[in-house]
Amino acid sequence: xxxxxxxxxxxxxxxxxxxxxxxxxxxxxxxxxxxxxxxxxxxxxxxxxxxxxxxxxxxxxxxxxxxxxxxxxxxxxxxxxxxxxxxxxxxxxxxxxxxxxxxxxxxxxxxxxxxxxxxxxxxxxxxxxxxxxxxxxxxxxxxxxxxxxxxxxxxxxxxxxxxxxxxxxxxxxxxxxxxxxxxxxxxxxxxxxxxxxxxxxxxxxxxxxx
Amino acid sequence: xxxxxxxxxxxxxxxxxxxxxxxxxxxxxxxxxxxxxxxxxxxxxxxxxxxxxxxxxxxxxxxxxxxxxxxxxxxxxxxxxxxxxxxxxxxxxxxxxxxxxxxxxxxxxxxxxxxxxxxxxxxxxxxxxxxxxxxxxxxxxxxxxxxxxxxxxxxxxxxxxxxxxxxxxxxxxxxxxxxxxxxxxxxxxxxxxxxxxxxxxxxxxxxxxxxxxxxxxxxxxxxxxxxxxxxxxxxxxxxxxxxxxxxxxxxxxxxxxxxxxxxxxxxxxxxxxxxxxxxxxxxxxxxxxxxxxxxxxxxxxxxxxxxxxxxxxxxxxxxxxxxxxxxxxxxxxxxxxxxxxxxxxxxxxxxxxxxxxxxxxxxxxxxxxxxxxxxxxxxxxxxxxxxxxxxxxxxxxxxxxxxxxxxxxxxxxxxxxxxxxxxxxxxxxxxxxxxxxxxxxxxxxxxxxxxxxxxxxxxxxxxxxxxxxxxxxxxxxxxxxxxxxxxxxxxxxxxxxxxxxxxxxxxxxxxxxxxxxxxxxxxxxxxxxxxxxxxxxxxxxxxxxxxxxxxxxxxxxxxxxxxxxxxxxxxxxxxxxxxxxxxxxxxxxxxxxxxxxxxxxxxxxxxxxxxxxxxxxxxxxxxxxxxxxxxxxxxxxxxxxxxxxxxxxxxxxxxxxxxxxxxxxxxxxxxxxxxxxxxxxxxxxxxx
Numbered sequence: 001x002x003x004x005x006x007x008x009x010x011x012x013x014x015x016x017x018x019x020x021x022x023x024x025x026x027x028x029x030x031x032x033x034x035x036x037x038x039x040x041x042x043x044x045x046x047x048x049x050x051x052x053x054x055x056x057x058x059x060x061x062x063x064x065x066x067x068x069x070x071x072x073x074x075x076x077x078x079x080x081x082x083x084x085x086x087x088x089x090x091x092x093x094x095x096x097x098x099x100x101x102x103x104x105x106x107x108x109x110x111x112x113x114x115x116x117x118x119x120x121x122x123x124x125x126x127x128x129x130x131x132x133x134x135x136x137x138x139x140x141x142x143x144x145x146x147x148x149x150x151x152x153x154x155x156x157x158x159x160x161x162x163x164x165x166x167x168x169x170x171x172x173x174x175x176x177x178x179x180x181x182x183x184x185x186x187x188x189x190x191x192x193x194x195x196x197x198x199x200x201x202x203x204x205x206x207x208x209x210x
Numbered sequence: 211x212x213x214x215x216x217x218x219x220x221x222x223x224x225x226x227x228x229x230x231x232x233x234x235x236x237x238x239x240x241x242x243x244x245x246x247x248x249x250x251x252x253x254x255x256x257x258x259x260x261x262x263x264x265x266x267x268x269x270x271x272x273x274x275x276x277x278x279x280x281x282x283x284x285x286x287x288x289x290x291x292x293x294x295x296x297x298x299x300x301x302x303x304x305x306x307x308x309x310x311x312x313x314x315x316x317x318x319x320x321x322x323x324x325x326x327x328x329x330x331x332x333x334x335x336x337x338x339x340x341x342x343x344x345x346x347x348x349x350x351x352x353x354x355x356x357x358x359x360x361x362x363x364x365x366x367x368x369x370x371x372x373x374x375x376x377x378x379x380x381x382x383x384x385x386x387x388x389x390x391x392x393x394x395x396x397x398x399x400x401x402x403x404x405x406x407x408x409x410x411x412x413x414x415x416x417x418x419x420x421x422x423x424x425x426x427x428x429x430x431x432x433x434x435x436x437x438x439x440x441x442x443x444x445x446x447x448x449x450x451x452x453x454x455x456x457x458x459x460x461x462x463x464x465x466x467x468x469x470x471x472x473x474x475x476x477x478x479x480x481x482x483x484x485x486x487x488x489x490x491x492x493x494x495x496x497x498x499x500x501x502x503x504x505x506x507x508x509x510x511x512x513x514x515x516x517x518x519x520x521x522x523x524x525x526x527x528x529x530x531x532x533x534x535x536x537x538x539x540x541x542x543x544x545x546x547x548x549x550x551x552x553x554x555x556x557x558x559x560x561x562x563x564x565x566x567x568x569x570x571x572x573x574x575x576x577x578x579x580x581x582x583x584x585x586x587x588x589x590x591x592x593x594x595x596x597x598x599x600x601x602x603x604x605x606x607x608x609x610x611x612x613x614x615x616x617x618x619x620x621x622x623x624x625x626x627x628x629x630x631x632x633x634x635x636x637x638x639x640x641x642x643x644x645x646x647x648x649x650x651x652x653x654x655x656x657x658x659x660x661x662x663x664x665x666x667x668x669x670x671x672x673x674x675x676x677x678x679x680x681x682x683x684x685x686x687x688x689x690x691x692x693x694x695x696x697x698x699x700x701x702x703x704x705x706x707x708x709x710x711x712x713x714x715x716x717x718x719x720x721x722x723x724x725x726x727x728x729x730x731x732x733x734x735x736x737x738x739x740x741x742x743x744x745x746x747x748x749x750x751x752x753x754x755x756x757x758x759x760x761x762x763x764x765x766x767x768x769x770x771x772x773x774x775x776x777x778x779x780x781x782x783x784x785x786x787x788x789x790x791x792x793x794x795x796x797x798x799x800x801x802x803x804x805x806x807x808x809x810x811x812x813x814x815x816x817x818x819x820x821x822x823x824x825x826x827x828x829x830x831x832x833x834x835x836x837x838x839x840x841x842x843x844x845x846x847x848x849x850x851x852x853x854x855x856x857x858x859x860x861x862x863x864x865x866x867x868x869x870x871x872x873x874x875x876x877x878x879x880x881x882x883x884x885x886x887x888x889x890x891x892x893x894x895x896x897x898x
Binding site for chain 1: 711712714715716718719720722723724725726727729730746750753757782783785786787789790791792793794
C-alpha cells in the first residue's frame with residue numbers, strides 16, 4: 001500500500017518538486033502540499049497521512065510548534081522535520097517536541113524517499129549531533145524535566161551514535177543485531193516523545209482540560 | 211479647667227457628693243415638688259454616667275438645685291419685703307395671694323391660710339370681690355387637701371356665690387367643678403354629677419378647653435363611681451379628644467389611663483391594655499408620680515383580671531413604690547407642715563420666754579441697784595486702800611510696759627538680723643544666677659561653634675559625595691555605553707545571522723528543488739542525460755557550501771568541539787548513505803584545542819573535500835578518521851580501504867589542488883598517501 005505523505009513547505013519550488021517526486025514515485029502518494037500550517041489540524045484530519053514532511057522555518061506557526069500540536073492529537077503520526085542546515089538547537093527542539101526524525105534539504109531525492117520509508121517503517125535516523133545532545137540532557141538531569149530513564153543499553157547506543165558509528169558498527173560493538181540497534185534508537189526517541197507527551201498531559205491537567 | 215483628681219481624693223469627694231445627693235433628695239421631698247423628685251430620681255439613675263464625667267459638673271448641678279431650693283425661700287423673702295412697704299390695695303391682695311400659694315406649694319398650710327385670710331380681709335375692706343372669691347377658693351383647696359371637706363365646701367360655696375354675683379362664668383364653672391369633687395369625696399355622687407354637668411355646660415359655652423376636659427373627666431369619674439361604665443367611657447373619650455386637641459400630654463395620659471380602667475371594667479381587655487400602655491408611655495415621659503402610680507395600678511388590675519399574675523405582680527410592685535413615694539411625699543408634707551407649725555409655736559414660746567427673761571432681768575437690776583447703795587458707804591473706806599493698790603498697779607504696769615518695749619526692741623533687732631540674712635541669701639542667689647547665666651551663654655557659644663564645625667564638615671562631606679558621585683557616574687556611563695555598544699553589535703550580528711539564514715533557506719530550498727527536478731527528469735527520460743546529472747550535483751554542492759557558510763558565521767559554533775561534531779555528522783551522513791562503515795576518533799583533549807578561526811575553517815574544508823573524494827571515487831567499504839593532538843602537534847588523518855589513486859598525477863581535479871592550497875594557507879603539512887588498490891590516507895599536520 002502506498003505510503004501517504006503530506007508536505008508543509010513554504011518555498012514554492014521545493015514544495016512543487018517534492019510533491020512531484022513523492023507522488024510520482026512508486027509506493028508513495030502525496031495527499032497534500034501546503035504552504036503553511038494555518039489549517040494544520042484540518043488538513044491532517046481530512047487527508048490522514050502516514051508521514052508528514054514538516055519544514056522548520058515557516059511563516060505563522062513554525063514547524064516546531066506544529067509538531068507539538070500534531071503530537072497531542074496524533075501520537076502515532078510520523079513527522080519528519082526538514083531543515084536546510086543543521087541548526088542543532090532547532091533539530092533537537094523538534095525532536096523534543098515530538099518529531100520522529102529529520103532530514104536535510106540538501107539530501108538527494110533518492111535519499112529523501114529512503115528516509116521517508118525508513119521513518120514509516122518505524123526507524124528513526126539520528127545524527128551524532130542529536131545523539132550528543134540527548135546524552136547531554138540525560139547527563140545533566142535538568143531539574144525541569146523528568147529523568148529519561150534510558151536503559152544502560154540505550155545509553156551505550158547513544159554513545160556509539162555520538163561517536164558517529166553506523167548501525168552496523170554499533171551492532172558489532174555492542175554485540176547486538178542491527179535491528180536491535182534500530183529498536184533502541186526508536187525507544188530513545190519515544191522516550192523523548194513520551195517526555196514531551198508527558199509535559200502536554202501535565203499542562204492539560206494544570207489548565208483543567210483533562 | 212481640667213483636673214484629674216487622684217483616686218483617693220476622687221473617692222472621698224464621690225462619697226461626699228453622694229451624701230449631698232441624699233440630703234438633697236430628702237430636702238426636695240420635703241418641698242414636695244414631684245417634678246423636682248423626678249429630676250432627682252433621674253439624676254440618681256444617671257449618677258453612674260455622671261461619675262465618669264467631670265465631677266465638677268456634678269457639683270455644679272447640686273449647687274444649682276441648692277439654689278433653686280433657696281430660691282423659693284428667696285421668693286418668699288422678696289414677697290415679704292414687698293408687703294412691708296405695700297399700700298393697702300389690690301396689689302397687696304395679689305401679693306398676699308401669691309405668698310399664700312408659695313406656702314401652699316411648700317406644704318406650709320398654716321402660713322398659706324394665714325396669708326389667704328389676710329388677703330381675704332383686705333379684699334373685704336377695699337371691696338375687692340374678685341380677690342375675695344379667689345381667697346375663698348384657695349382656702350377651700352387647702353381644706354380639701356387636708357381632708358376637711360365641710361370647711362372646704364363652706365369656702366367653695368362662698369366663692370361660688372361671689373362669682374355668680376360678679377357674673378364671672380369661668381369662676382362659676384371652676385367652683386362648681388371643685389364643689390362636685392367635694393361631693394364625690396363625701397360619696398354623694400348624684401350631687402357631684404349635677405355640679406359637674408353644670409360646670410361642663412359653662413366651660414363649653416365659654417369655650418375653655420382645659421375646663422371642658424376637666425369636667426368631662428370628672429363626669430366620667432362620677433359615672434364610674436355609679437358603675438355606669440358605658441357613660442363613664444363616653445365622657446373619658448370625650449375628655450381624651452379635647453386633651454389631644456390641646457396637646458396637653460399630662461391630660462391625655464390621665465384620660466387614657468382612666469379610659470383603660472373603664473375598659474378593664476367593661477372586660478374589653480385588648481383595648482384596656484392598649485390604652486393603659488399608651489398612658490404609661492406618656493406618664494413616663496411626663497414623669498408625674500401620681501400619673502405613674504395610677505397607671506401602674508390600672509395595669510396591675512387589668513393583668514390580674516386577665517390572669518397575667520406575674521405581670522400584675524410586677525405592675526403592682528411599681529404602683530406600690532410610687533404610692534409609697536407619694537405617701538412619703540404627703541407624709542413628708544405633713545411632717546414639714548407639722549414641723550413648720552412646731553417651729554412657729556416654738557418661736558412664739560421663745561418670744562414669751564425672752565419676754566419673761568427680760569422681765570426677770572429688770573427685777574434683778576432693781577434689786578442690785580438697792581444693794582449697791584448700802585454697799586457704797588462701806589466702799590469709801592475701802593476706796594483709799596484701793597487707791598494705794600492702784601498706784602502700785604500702775605507702777606507694775608509701767609514696769610511691764612518697759613519690759614515689753616525692751617522685748618519688742620529685741621524682737622525688732624532679731625527681725626532686722628533675719629532680714630539681713632535673707633538679703634545676703636538673695637544677693638548670693640542673684641550672684642549664682644548670674645554665674646549660671648554666664649555659663650549658659652558660654653555653653654551656647656560653644657554649641658554654636660560646634661554647629662558651625664558640623665556644618666562645615668557636612669559641606670565637605672557633601673562635596674566629597676558629589677565628587678565621588680560624579681566619578682561613579684562617569685564610570686557607570688562608560689560601562690553603560692560599552693554595554694550599549696556591545697548590545698548594538700550583538701543586535702547587528704543577530705540581524706546578519708537572520709538575513710543569512712533566511713537567504714539560505716530560500717536559496718537552499720530552491721536549489722534543493724532543482725536537484726529533485728533534475729533527478730526526476732532523469733528518471734523520466736529513457737536515456738542518461740549527463741547535463742541533468744550535473745545540474746543536480748551542482749545544485750546540491752551549492753546547497754552544501756551555503757550551509758557551511760551559514761554554519762561558520764554562527765558564533766555559537768566557534769569552538770573546536772563543535773567543528774569536530776560537524777565533521778562527525780558529515781561523515782555519518784555521507785558515508786551512511788553509501789553504506790561505508792567508519793570510525794571517527796577524536797578524544798576529549800583534542801576537542802579542547804584552541805585554534806584560530808582561519809585554521810578551523812580550512813581544516814573543516816579540507817576534511818570535507820577528502821571525505822567527498824573518498825565517497826565519490828574510492829569505492830571503499832571502511833573508513834577511519836583520527837584527530838589527535840600530541841606534544842603540541844595537531845594532526846588529522848583520513849584513511850579508507852578503497853581502490854586508491856595515483857597521487858603523483860597532477861590531474862586529479864580541483865579537489866586535491868584546493869586541499870593543498872588550503873593547507874598552505876594555514877601553514878599545515880598535507881600528506882597524501884595513496885596507491886592503487888591500497889586505499890588512501892590523507893594526513894594533515896599542524897604545529898599547535
